[in-house]
Amino acid sequence: PAAFAQKYSPDWTSLKAHTVPNWFEDAKFGIFIHWGLYSVPAWAPPSGELGKVDMSRWFYQNAYAEWYLNSIRLKDSPSYKHHVETYGADFDYYRFGQAFEQQNRAWKPQNWASLFKDAGARYVVLTTKHHDGYTLWPSKVPNPKRPQGGINSPRDLVGDLTKAVRGAGLHMGLYYSGGLDWTFETRPIATMGDLRTTAPQTEEYARYADAHWRELIRLYQPSVLWNDIGYPKLGKPEALFADYYNAVPEGVINNRFSVEYSDFTTPEYAKYDKITPKKWESCRGLGFSFGYNQVEGPEHVIAPEALIELLVDIVSKNGNLLLNIGPKPDGTISEIQLNRLNALGAWLKTNGDGIFGSRPWVRPSAKTTAGGDVRFTKKGDALYAFLLGRAAGPSTVVGLTLAPGSTVRLSGGRSVAWKKTGDGTTFELPANSPAAGPVALSITPAPAA
């Protein structure tokens, strides 16, 4: 097409003509990465998941290790106590830049790309600037609050990872904290009200954020604009969106610019409980934090089997899972995180056919007569049934009726005997499910309902 194809104009009517590209619908599983100065202290009280901790307490015992700067500004927080004991009360947070920049010289981005590919991920979203204002690329946009600099990575971490990820055949997306920037607003956030009043709304900041997003689009043509926690009202997002889509037609934009248009919604540590027609993506850490938290142990981190079941549940309801990894400053990833990625990758290797490229069926779930959970997806003329919770032996799915002569196979090909019963359909599953994770059945032709 002509290089100057200006399909989109900067108004919501034009932008609403954009549809979610197939690659994002098909992808199902992405890797979120929170990496930055906060990865150096890598410390937060594992107080619980967002949504399970009372918001009146959340900010004082913030489980998000990437909120370290805000946490140490709250003098009665466990993080402040830890900071004083470990670095001293007068150790300025931005001095972590030295250790971060020194240690990430050793980082090999291709190691991450192959790790994520082996895990079965189809796209990656990296933090380019989190709330602390530090940019993971050597931005040329001056920060009026930091004339002395010190908040731009000298190494192009964004570019290096983008190249490696695309080299591995995955899509590359970029996260940018449009709503908060603690180099512009230094007041601590102790309540949701503070979250709103400390979101910078000056013309100066709006120009800064817009220039950053435009620099990122020009340099890297990201497939995802993952803005976070709002956007300055004066930031003219509709112009940014139109220019982005005209430059990256297959791009997608999330709903956290907090404007009337987006390609997908972004429940955080949450998921929908039914099929929603609008595309959505559930994001969470493996534990309670996005940034690496050295304190987190197995009691804080999702178990491998629960992680696989989480992905299957989300996909059955028209969502993607954006699963976060918090790397150490030198780019290495903790064993507890690697272990979960590998478990997910192993299961997807055998059972991914009913996940990738699938779409929701007429209903997302059913039960077995033994009380087990079942999730459905559809792809081509096959219905996929995922029996959660180590289903084995004869298993009857309630309310499911197959056409006579239907073929049922385990993922990996082995055929499965089935018969119609009063309650539904009984499948003769193997006596024990070899690997962890749901048993996946393909059923052709797919029943109508």
Ligand SMILES: C[C@@H]1N[C@H](CNC(=O)[C@H](c2ccccc2)C2CCCC2)[C@@H](O)[C@H](O)[C@@H]1O
């Ligand atoms: C991916 C994560 N996003 C967080 C921003 N989260 C939000 O804006 C949170 C949120 C959660 C769900 C939908 C919209 C907004 C609010 C902030 C605290 C309670 C609700 C960031 O604060 C966090 O550090 C991480 O980057």
